[in-house]
Amino acid sequence: MANVTLRNVRKTYPGGFEAIKGVDVDVGDGQFCVLVGPSGCGKSTLLRMVAGLETVTGGEIDIGGKIVNQVEPADRDIAMVFQNYALYPHMSVYNNMAYGLRNRGMKEDEIKSRVEEAARVLELSPMLERKPRQLSGGQRQRVAMGRAIVRQPKVFLFDEPLSNLDAKLRIAMRVEIRKLQRRLNTTSIYVTHDQLEAMTLADILVVMNGGQVEQVGNPLAIYEKPATTFVASFIGAPPMNLMSARADEIKSQLGGSAGEAGIVGIRPEDFVITADSPAGGVTLPLTVEAIERVGAETFVYGARAHDEQRVAATPGELPPGEIIVRIPGTAAPAIGEKIRVAAVREKLHLFSGDGRKRIEA
Amino acid sequence: MQKQAIFQTKLLPYALVAPQLAIVLIFFYWPALQAVIQSFLLQDAFGLSTSFVWFENYVDLFKDGAYFEAIVRTFFFSFAIAVSSLSFALLLAVMADKPLRGSMLYRTLLIWPYAVAPPVVGVLWIFMLHPSLGVLSRYLRDMGVDWNPLLNGNQAASLIILAAAWKQISYNFLFFLAGLQSIPKSVLEAAAIDGARPMRRFWTVTFPLLSPTIFFLLVVNIVYAFFDTFGIIDTMTRGGPGKSTETLVYKVYTEGLLGGNLGSSAAQSVILMIMVVALTAIQFRFVERKVTY
Numbered sequence: 001m002a003n004v005t006l007r008n009v010r011k012t013y014p015g016g017f018e019a020i021k022g023v024d025v026d027v028g029d030g031q032f033c034v035l036v037g038p039s040g041c042g043k044s045t046l047l048r049m050v051a052g053l054e055t056v057t058g059g060e061i062d063i064g065g066k067i068v069n070q071v072e073p074a075d076r077d078i079a080m081v082f083q084n085y086a087l088y089p090h091m092s093v094y095n096n097m098a099y100g101l102r103n104r105g106m107k108e109d110e111i112k113s114r115v116e117e118a119a120r121v122l123e124l125s126p127m128l129e130r131k132p133r134q135l136s137g138g139q140r141q142r143v144a145m146g147r148a149i150v151r152q153p154k155v156f157l158f159d160e161p162l163s164n165l166d167a168k169l170r171i172a173m174r175v176e177i178r179k180l181q182r183r184l185n186t187t188s189i190y191v192t193h194d195q196l197e198a199m200t201l202a203d204i205l206v207v208m209n210g211g212q213v214e215q216v217g218n219p220l221a222i223y224e225k226p227a228t229t230f231v232a233s234f235i236g237a238p239p240m241n242l243m244s245a246r247a248d249e250i251k252s253q254l255g256g257s258a259g260e261a262g263i264v265g266i267r268p269e270d271f272v273i274t275a276d277s278p279a280g281g282v283t284l285p286l287t288v289e290a291i292e293r294v295g296a297e298t299f300v301y302g303a304r305a306h307d308e309q310r311v312a313a314t315p316g317e318l319p320p321g322e323i324i325v326r327i328p329g330t331a332a333p334a335i336g337e338k339i340r341v342a343a344v345r346e347k348l349h350l351f352s353g354d355g356r357k358r359i360e361a
Numbered sequence: 362m363q364k365q366a367i368f369q370t371k372l373l374p375y376a377l378v379a380p381q382l383a384i385v386l387i388f389f390y391w392p393a394l395q396a397v398i399q400s401f402l403l404q405d406a407f408g409l410s411t412s413f414v415w416f417e418n419y420v421d422l423f424k425d426g427a428y429f430e431a432i433v434r435t436f437f438f439s440f441a442i443a444v445s446s447l448s449f450a451l452l453l454a455v456m457a458d459k460p461l462r463g464s465m466l467y468r469t470l471l472i473w474p475y476a477v478a479p480p481v482v483g484v485l486w487i488f489m490l491h492p493s494l495g496v497l498s499r500y501l502r503d504m505g506v507d508w509n510p511l512l513n514g515n516q517a518a519s520l521i522i523l524a525a526a527w528k529q530i531s532y533n534f535l536f537f538l539a540g541l542q543s544i545p546k547s548v549l550e551a552a553a554i555d556g557a558r559p560m561r562r563f564w565t566v567t568f569p570l571l572s573p574t575i576f577f578l579l580v581v582n583i584v585y586a587f588f589d590t591f592g593i594i595d596t597m598t599r600g601g602p603g604k605s606t607e608t609l610v611y612k613v614y615t616e617g618l619l620g621g622n623l624g625s626s627a628a629q630s631v632i633l634m635i636m637v638v639a640l641t642a643i644q645f646r647f648v649e650r651k652v653t654y
Contacts, residue, residue, distance in 0.1 A: 051554060052554075053550050053553070053554075072553075073553045073554045074554065074555070074556040074557070074558070078554065079554065080550075080551065080554050082547045082550070083547075084545065084547055086545065086547035086548045086550065087548075088551075088552070088566060089548070090569040090572075099552070099555050099557070099565070100554075100556055103556035103557045103561065147551075147555070151555075
């Protein structure tokens, strides 16, 4: 049991490339922290620094009240689940799980009881004598989990552990991991690029981009009040619609309330197709270009009447002037139809012109 | 996707494999057959008459104490050469596997000795360790070692083992380096997190994962020590002093070519051939089964 605190952690490679540009995160005891961001944002590097597999070139990493910058991975009392599972191919499932305990000089009967308990929890009991190559992807993943839990470490580290599984198994394992972590109450740090995984698992969500933390907080708080346009478009699927607040069409509707806002964002689910124009809100006339029906809901892709300029956002960016509207059910307008969509004042997100700052109206 | 080529005529596929078949037949099966036939024949001392003697050449060999000594010596040489060159090559490969500056340069340099022909290796080591010409011999004598491999059989044997092992290190190094680089980095990282120190990590993870490579190289090295050391022995000691460095292959050469006892020499060749076939068979059996993890 321990908390993990990162204080102004930096990583600069010998070539001068700055992978991590000063990260501050505080993960409380027993909390589940998820690092999320697009590939190359430094989230895996940061996790490997916590594990001790990458050197720290600046700042401090504190596990359970002890600064571990110079401590060997073996002595940090952590366990890690790798993306490719990194099982020992020449050892049986039993020995894979027992290896870390034997290295620490634990007695064989204690090892046996711990491994068998972990195998029971993870439903691996019938395959303890098998070699990793005789297991399916999901079973290997569970062995990797088992190897972590038998150690009863202070901290679990997960490096995209579900990305090699198929979609159905991924959802099942996601729930399993969360249940297991709740039951063991072990502090965990989990890296993923999947915002859905991040939202569902996290107690604390850390959104990263370009080696920096964009926003830290409760997942729903981040969803409701994204701090930057990057977070706004990265968290939530489909991404938030971002529009220039300076275009005449929107400026006139917002009136004075927009203040110095340069960008206005509206989530697809906050639009309704309506003939009314809510006061202080935003109403847009759209031409329907595409429809996606997924059963419980339907996504309507519409083009705005006026050509729109590109605003600052990177992931999942829509072409300028395109708007996604999410409506419940399957009833949707026809392609080519002209519709009006509106969002009320409370559902608008206002950002500075460069997208780096949220503005509360 | 279609994997098998379909030929229009029946003759073309045979024509395509004919050159390879011709090479194998002329340069392997023909001489091998000659050796087998020769091993059943006995010639008189002047080579004037030849008689068919069935297995007499073989029976004589196994009655001969000197032949058994040569077998034991050859196995000892092979074992010593294989173990020393394998362990030293593994050590070098583990060092070279670390991400250091200029690694390409020293990796390349370590591979060079493989390009040196065995007789040249012999000459190189003679220059260093010849009792009267050798550079290192002087230092050995200065240190009080009575160094004279021309007279001392044990010293001659260690000289052969040293030179033969040295030459084979490059080849082993190359395979070990490739083997080490094929071990996933994350597995070693997992072991590090699992509390295994570098030495323990090497013996419990790296070494077992290298075992197919090690076994393959062991067989290759033994075959090398059996046959390819001929050039080294011939330039360095010519089997002497006494018979202290005479291996099976060298015995075939001295008795057949120098001694003119073609029948016995052929019988020895056939025995050697059987040994190599057996070694290769073991290798194929094991590489596909036990040693793979």
